[in-house]
Amino acid sequence: MKRKVAIIMLILAVVAGAWAQGTTFASASTKRYSVWSDAGQAAAGTLGKTLEGLFDVYNEYFRFDESSLKAPLTVRSFSTKEAFDAYLGKVIGQSKDDFVYLHYPTAERSELVIFAKENAEEFDASLAHQGFVQFLKAFVHEPPLWMREGFAVYFERSRANPATGLVEYVENTAWLETVKLLKAQGSLYPIERLFLVSADEARTGLDVFYPQSWALVSFFVNSVDRRYNRFIWDAIALLKQDATLDQNQIALRDFYRRWHSSVAVEADFAGYLEGQKTxxxxxxxxxxxxxxxxxxxxxxxxxxxxxxxxxxxxxxxxxxxxxxxxxxxxxxxxxxxxxxxxxxxxxxxxxxxxxxxxxxxxxxxxxxxxxxxxxxxxxxxxxxxxxxxxxxxxxx
The missing domain is CATH 1.25.40.10 (Tetratricopeptide repeat domain)
Structure with missing residues (x-):
């Protein structure tokens, strides 16, 4: 497998060089990542260290079996937004405003594509968010959307501690005020409905879907009622790597119905939000x-x-x-x-x-x-x- 991965990576490097109009990429290999950067070997190595730290933070919650990874997770970093856009234009025919994870049927081809930002906090948040999407989809190809985006936002403030160099989880409450306002307006999805939101519905209802997905994850993880803590860990364990989006979402919805009353959960969720302070x-x-x-x-x-x-x-x-x-x-x-x-x-x-x-x-x-x-x-x-x-x- 290592020889196969090495050959594929070599091919990608050659092709990427042509796409980026002669740009030279340096690479760095870590325990779980293969990092490519047009800013040089040192930059690739530093990014690889940060990604390893983020992986540890993510898997502290998800407990996935790392031995199931078929190949290292690939991350490609550009030093300018223009180079990032040019690369995506060749690969997917369009540019993106922010970092993007390109997921394909094979792990070797999938990659997280990022670019340097002037604002360090924005860079860290985007890396933690899309880095989680890459992490999750490496183990579960079609995870429930609320779980994918909810945890991605949940982890957004995770970053390296300047004093220790270690990546640490930091609570993200950026959406709390928005969620409280949506609740007061009666705009939140019923929880069972949120479990089944499709990709198209998530895009059109972005202003509600993102903040509520984060809030629901926060509720399940941090509730003082251990039944809800157990639900999220059991829900993660129920996910099937090769199941479709509908299959994984319905499986979790059905599991939820077996153990919880929607009326009670909605009330407890509302109480949890009320108790959280911005x-x-x-x-x-x-x-x-x-x-x-x-x-x-x-x-x-x-x-x-x-x-x-x-x-x-x-x-x-x-x-x-x-x-x-x-x-x-x-x-x-x-x-x-x-x-x-x-x-x-x-x-x-x-x-x-x-x-x-x-x-x-x-x-x-x-x-x-x-x-x-x-x-x-x-x-x-x-x-x-x-x-x-x-x-x-x-x-x-």
Whole structure:
């Protein structure tokens, strides 16, 4: 098999070179992937490492038998959108706006085709999404559409941790607000109906199908009711590699009917959505709790907000206020510094750092931060900073 795969890959490389008008591809082989890149060997190797990490994240949930893979999963990467479009024009006769997985009856011919993006977050999301589609279809050729797209969105924020280099799952709640709005409008599919949505229906109902598929996957995976957790794992185990789309979707729908009441599940799903909070809702609730001096509630809420969006300075700043209220000045300083590095208002945050340093009797640091706050926003902080600086002189 290895010799056959090598020959096929060599043929594809030659043909792709002609299609890309002389573009040279470097390749990198990993445990499960064959990566081709026009950006060179190092780029192919780095991409291969990321793909291996994503595979591990996906299979932590799906538990597929890797020995059933007939060939490595092929990924072809272009350094420009123009080269990507030219390649697809030759292969499928049309361009695509985003990454695309080309699935064929043979694993050797199938490939994920991607291109470099200026926005790293968009690149990571597209790679995690379409990488999952490739992963799933390598084991199940025609998986249920709601499961394919629901999990693809579920995994979209999975990416390499800059500190460790390891790919980690990160919760994606980008569709939560949309799903809640659709629910309030009465626009969601009945769950049994979602199980059977066809490809054409999914395309025409994209605005509902995508967010609801993600929400249903989230519900089955994260529900506190273990019956729903078990359903999704049993549903995955029921999938047949060579079954048609209709066969796999109907099999799961029938299995669902045997074990669950639609009325009860719809109610539990609605309750689950109601209990989920968007980042904006958590911030609003946390600010209110802090304003009401309910420090414990504020701490819990902002910890949840931080888990949802660690790139925002808001939870870091408020967790700094919480730590200060608990007299944990070292922790408060750490949160404030994080907030500052993430774009928090410099004057406000420096003032908080100054107050915190003063409380922990680090007077030199306090003087530095308070002067920065005063210079950054003299209208708000000049007099306040001067008052504290005077107190420091008296204390020292």
């Amino acid at each position: 980042f904006a809702e958590l911030v609003s609730n946390g600010v209110k709790a802090y304003g009401d001096k309910d420090i414990e509630s504020a701490a819990k809420i902002f910890a949840q907000a931080l888990a949802k969006n660690s790139a925002s300075y808001i939870p870091h700043y408020y967790l700094g206020l919480v730590a200060y209220a608990r007299n944990d000045y070292a922790l408060a300083d750490s949160y404030y510094q994080n907030a500052l590095s993430l774009g928090a208002d410099a004057a406000i945050t420096n003032y908080a750092l100054g107050i915190n340093a003063f409380a922990s009797r680090r007077f030199e640091d306090a003087e530095l931060y308070l002067k920065k706050a005063s210079e950054g926003d003299p209208v708000r902080y000049k007099d306040k900073a001067a008052e504290i600086l005077q107190r420091m002189k008296q204390d020292s």
